[in-house]
Amino acid sequence: MASDAVDELFEIKTALYIGNYQQCINEAHKLKLTNPELKTQRDVIMYRAYIAQRKYGVVLDEINSTHPPELQAVRMLADFLANENKRDTLVHELDAKMSGNIDVSNSTFLLMAASIYFNYDNYDAALRVLHQSDSLECLALTIQLLLRLDRVDLAKKELKKMQDTDEDSILTQLSLAWFDLAVGGEKYQDAYYIFQEQADKHAATPLLLNGQAACYIAQGHFDDAESVLQEAMDKDSNNPETLVNMIVLTQHLGKPPEVKSPICSGLLAQGK
Secondary structure, eight states, X not given: OHHHHHHHHHHHHHHHHTTOHHHHHHHHHHOOXXXXXXXXXXXXXXXXXXXXXXXXXXXXXXXXXXXXXXXXXXXXXXXXXXXXXXXXXXXXXXXXXXXXXXXXXXHHHHHHHHHXXXXXXXXXXXXXXXXXXXXXXXXXHHHHHHHHTTOHHXXXXXXXXXXXXXXXXXXXXXXXXXXXXXXXXXXXHHHHHHHHHHHHHTOOOHHHHHHHHHHHHHHTOHHHHHHHHHHHHHHOTTOHHHHHHHHHHHHHHTOOHHHHHHHHHHHHHTTO
16 A cells, blocks of 8 residues: 555645645645555645645635544644744643654654744754654654754764665655755755755746756856746745845845835745
């Protein structure tokens, strides 16, 4: 059944991982599945795509207490992200859950819990949660956290685990790209090629284009960075990562303040 699951959900998982969120949602709606476990996995992926689009209300409205634990976990993350005034309370509730008996085989719960701690800037708690699972997604988020903490040495060990498990997985490839970007030097070009390969193979999403832009900026190729960031802006003018990279780029290019102002306004409108 595991191989069947990979086959039937592969396209929507890939769309989620590369940031092609609307495509993920559209294809998830088209999937006609009979296996209840696969249906739950499909819905988890779809609602995570809604969260990535900041459509928290959809998740909160459509998932209720009758749904499986995996979907309850997704709703928990949506609740946290949607309600800034409730975040302290929600984290305390999560702390209580984590101190009890949790089902460590439910990697979705671990991933959602770690995502909450990540967004709460409690990286230690997030890492403790993630270390209870060897799923590729948990390992990928572990690497993101370790790179955020400048622990490239530890991130390298987690990346090795991913490569030993499935070197060709898109999650492994993207994790390698972010790792190479953190290492720098000649690895910038390696990272760029990974982002480019995935864009050629699947779709040039803002996530992948921003990866390419980060490589260009790090190498001082500002004109190339401007080109891919403009492409990313054309696809989604409100993407926070694109807006941040645009601000960084305008500073490098020495553009006047009036160029930065609309970009900054876009970020402020999103509460960044």
